[in-house]
Amino acid sequence: MAKTLELFYDFGSPYSYLASTQVEAVCQRHGAVLAWRPMLLGGLFKAVGSVAPALAVAAKMPYLMVDLQRWADHYGIPIAMNPNFPMNSLTAMRMAVAADERGHQVPFLKRVFAAAWAEGADIGDPATLVRLADEAGAPGAALLERASAGHVKEGLKANTEEAVRRGAFGAPTFFVGDEMFFGNDRLSFVEKALEASA
Amino acid sequence: MAKTLELFYDFGSPYSYLASTQVEAVCQRHGAVLAWRPMLLGGLFKAVGSVAPALAVAAKMPYLMVDLQRWADHYGIPIAMNPNFPMNSLTAMRMAVAADERGHQVPFLKRVFAAAWAEGADIGDPATLVRLADEAGAPGAALLERASAGHVKEGLKANTEEAVRRGAFGAPTFFVGDEMFFGNDRLSFVEKALEASA
Numbered sequence: 274m275a276k277t278l279e280l281f282y283d284f285g286s287p288y289s290y291l292a293s294t295q296v297e298a299v300c301q302r303h304g305a306v307l308a309w310r311p312m313l314l315g316g317l318f319k320a321v322g323s324v325a326p327a328l329a330v331a332a333k334m335p336y337l338m339v340d341l342q343r344w345a346d347h348y349g350i351p352i353a354m355n356p357n358f359p360m361n362s363l364t365a366m367r368m369a370v371a372a373d374e375r376g377h378q379v380p381f382l383k384r385v386f387a388a389a390w391a392e393g394a395d396i397g398d399p400a401t402l403v404r405l406a407d408e409a410g411a412p413g414a415a416l417l418e419r420a421s422a423g424h425v426k427e428g429l430k431a432n433t434e435e436a437v438r439r440g441a442f443g444a445p446t447f448f449v450g451d452e453m454f455f456g457n458d459r460l461s462f463v464e465k466a467l468e469a470s471a
Numbered sequence: 472m473a474k475t476l477e478l479f480y481d482f483g484s485p486y487s488y489l490a491s492t493q494v495e496a497v498c499q500r501h502g503a504v505l506a507w508r509p510m511l512l513g514g515l516f517k518a519v520g521s522v523a524p525a526l527a528v529a530a531k532m533p534y535l536m537v538d539l540q541r542w543a544d545h546y547g548i549p550i551a552m553n554p555n556f557p558m559n560s561l562t563a564m565r566m567a568v569a570a571d572e573r574g575h576q577v578p579f580l581k582r583v584f585a586a587a588w589a590e591g592a593d594i595g596d597p598a599t600l601v602r603l604a605d606e607a608g609a610p611g612a613a614l615l616e617r618a619s620a621g622h623v624k625e626g627l628k629a630n631t632e633e634a635v636r637r638g639a640f641g642a643p644t645f646f647v648g649d650e651m652f653f654g655n656d657r658l659s660f661v662e663k664a665l666e667a668s669a
Contacts, residue, residue, distance in 0.1 A: 321528055321529070321530040322528055322529070323527070323528045323530075326524070329521070330519055330520055330521045330640055331519070331520070332519040332521075332635075332638060332639070332640040333640050335638060336638060336640070336651060336653060339651070340653070340657075343660050347660075437530075440530060440533060440534060441530070442528055442530040442531050442534070453534060453537070455534060455538070458656045458657075459538075459656075462541050462545075
């Protein structure tokens with residue numbers, strides 16, 4: 274069986290954006306399969322009794338943008354604090370689950386992450402999400418409609434509950450088998466684990 | 472003027488311990504002067520309205536030890552969760568300030584960090600601190616006595632207030648000039664800043 278890297282992500286998390294730009298290359302380097310796992314960070318926080326760190330403590334906010342910019346420079350990618358932060362990602366995450374059913378998740382998530390964290394788009398707005406899906410070559414209107422289907426809602430909830438059950442408390446969270454890694458800044462440890470796994 | 476790396480630390484912070492084992496080599500590589508800045512993390516948390524992350528959210532605790540072990544393996548150093556965690560570091564931090572007045576801060580802090588994070592010592596216990604200071608070649612009993620002197624208490628308070636004023640919200644916090652870096656896991660960015668600074 275091929276080794277797998279699972280990435281639990283939420284569009285509202287800028288560190289998930291950073292990680293999303295790197296994980297495909299990481300998997301390529303180690304011959305690993307990448308499993309994108311959309312979850313609802315707000316639901317995860319609620320389940321573990323946490324809140325977004327940068328929102329809970331005012332002093333963390335100015336540093337957040339500095340730190341994100343350093344990572345973006347390090348990766349050579351664009352980044353911009355979103356004026357709509359913190360964003361309601363519920364519809365977007367449900368659309369990611371819906372997109373996955375027809376093989377559209379990856380182009381959709383890449384487009385949404387870029388819009389959220391390099392273009393200042395309001396990804397809480399359904400019309401914006403439809404446009405972004407269309408731009409990614411996915412059927413935006415159909416995805417938005419399917420986002421409210423029961424099994425799609427349940428699918429997102431199940432992913433989130435699975436993340437909680439496996440020990441996650443934030444995003445992005447990676448798994449290599451049972452080994453959990455929290456944060457874009459642990460990708461080098463993720464690589465070591467992929468290298469070590471059979 | 473030589474470039475300087477300032478490190479604000481607290482003995483109760485395991486990530487400060489990790490960083491403490493690396494910063495001298497970092498400074499050597501970049502011809503930088505290292506300024507060890509003892510502060511009181513509890514006071515910092517109080518000032519910025521925060522709490523220790525691993526204590527605020529139960530789900531973070533099991534991951535904490537896993538993550539610390541990964542870093543210790545990465546650095547090739549010993550680590551062990553302290554049964555006394557979270558520890559009251561007030562006397563130890565005051566002794567670090569007192570030790571600094573006679574040039575004993577560095578051997579003292581290295582001994583205390585190792586005792587706290589590799590040997591399970593109770594660094595909230597004054598007698599233990601005296602022993603550790605003696606083992607580090609510093610006059611333990613004298614340091615403990617000076618720890619309660621007004622100017623030593625004020626010195627620790629001033630360091631903590633300075634950290635707050637400059638934007639810190641946790642430990643370890645590094646400064647290269649005005650640039651702030653939070654966390655052992657940002658040492659590679661600290662190195663880049665030292666490389667870029669005149």
